[in-house]
Amino acid sequence: MNDEKDNPGVAVFPPLLFLVVLILMLALRYVWPLAIGGRPLTMVLGIVLAALAIAIIAWGRMTMQRGGTNIDPTKPTLAIITGGPFGFTRNPLYLGLLGLLLGIGLMFDTWWSILVLIPTFLILHSGVVLREEAYLERKFGEPYRTYKTSVRRYL
Numbered sequence: 001m002n003d004e005k006d007n008p009g010v011a012v013f014p015p016l017l018f019l020v021v022l023i024l025m026l027a028l029r030y031v032w033p034l035a036i037g038g039r040p041l042t043m044v045l046g047i048v049l050a051a052l053a054i055a056i057i058a059w060g061r062m063t064m065q066r067g068g069t070n071i072d073p074t075k076p077t078l079a080i081i082t083g084g085p086f087g088f089t090r091n092p093l094y095l096g097l098l099g100l101l102l103g104i105g106l107m108f109d110t111w112w113s114i115l116v117l118i119p120t121f122l123i124l125h126s127g128v129v130l131r132e133e134a135y136l137e138r139k140f141g142e143p144y145r146t147y148k149t150s151v152r153r154y155l
Helices: 014-031 041-066 092-107 117-140 142-150
Strands: none
Touching: 014 092, 014 117, 041 092, 092 117, 117 142
């Protein structure tokens, strides 16, 4: 594959999307709180969910590093990673980012955390995940298609 095109051509850098959506969510909460009203339960659930999300992201990153591939989706994928969390979901880092957004929103007791997940998921799905899948199929062919049939895209 030509090095200039040896990347999935994602529409958005996922960590930047996370940061922009987090800032938007907290700004919306400041302007219009939309409180869930379940404190202290929302705080506890938020902390647990955020901790779990961070753990999944860390596990996925370590698994990718050990597998010898780039974590940055703007760089070439060097190997198909099927171990660790990639044995359960093909997108553990993106699920982790969405879980972290939801967890932080629950900690701040706001419905905005749920409302921003829908467009964020759609942007990740169409602008990142589908592009990555097409790229991985072009680059790795049958081994990737076999992996796709054995592991769910999300949950």
